[in-house]
Amino acid sequence: MSPLASNPVAAAGDPDWVAARWALLAAWVDRQQAALAIKDAESGRYVEANAAMAALLARAMADIVGRTDVELFGADVAHVLRAADRAAVAASDVASVTEHRFDLHGQRREFAVLRLVHTAPDGRRWLASLWSDLAPQRQKDAQLRQALEQLEQQQRANALLRVELHEQHGLRDAATGLYNRAHFDDLLKREVDLSNREHREFALVSIALDPLPADVAALGAPARRALLAAIGRLLRGNTRAMDASCHLDEGRFAVLLSGVGLATAHSRMEGLRRQCATQIVMLDGRELGFTVSMGVASFPHTAHTLDELLAASHDALAEAQRRGGNHVTLASIRFERP
Secondary structure (H helix, E strand, C coil), X not given: CCXXXXXXXXXXXXXXXXXXXXXXXXXXXXXXXXXXXXXXXXXXXXXXXXXHHHHHHCCCHHHHCCCCHHHHHCHHHHHHHHHHHHHHHHCCCCCXXXXXXXXXXXXXXXXXXXXXEEECCCCCEXXXXXXXXXXXXXXXXXXXXXXXXXXXXXXXXXXXXXXXXXXXXXXXXXXXXXXXXXXXXXXXXXXXXXXXXXXXXXXXXXEEECCCCHHHHCCCHHHHHHHHHHHHHHHHHCCCCCCEXXXXXXXXXXXXXXXXXXHHHHHHHHHHHHHHHHCCEEECCEEECCCEEEEEEEECCCCCCHHHHHHHHHHHHHHHHHCCCCCEEECCXXXXXX
């Protein structure tokens, strides 16, 4: 039985029905694992605390009794709590709720505290306080804000994509907003010709979505479509107008970085890899995470023909996948083909 079942209110001579009501309340509070404490309203000293309150304060229940907020929370926090207590006492039988934010055991904590004063027949007043940790609700609110912000971003991106698709009908993939394979191949051939004529370099990046976690894979096609759309948005957001990104096939992409050498391409793709690894995609209220592997090749430094360039980027991608995924590998490192 809760220690609050034998409380000072009953001991003060209240009728049996008051004691019974108090015992029922104490049992409900314990079942909810809520933190409940009772103070002498005049002295501010604790006379009771349940197990949840003791856990919150990291003290034994018996060690709380007789102490004040100054001893338990420190002078700064106690000053604020005492002001809220006085307001509750002034309100008499009307319950009041205040929110408090302070450091407790080295962590920043937020609580909502419900206070209610009970006056016993002998005139003594007892202040009951019920403490609720706001962290879970704050986390839910943050997740909801993140989901709404992502939804707004997706809506803006979709609106821009619809305009681009209308302007470039037939050149882009509807699922990702990236160039289709045929148009990308044309751009790649032009870039090779330009590089040969003007002696300038460029980079080709092969990208593959890493195997999905079992819980995400179990969601099937809707989850995969959401992830492919997210990758498309990230690729469009991380490439310049002179670059080109392509959705090759299911889970595979390619990026042409015009006028960029191997080192710069690696740096930019490493940044993109980190964005993918930290990106949260929302689907029906669930958070979906994903990672990608990348292989970077450079023309003409790691390949002298288009076929060699394609092979070099594919081999680098295979090495990144062999290393466990979520990795960017350079084609300048010579790998043995299987």
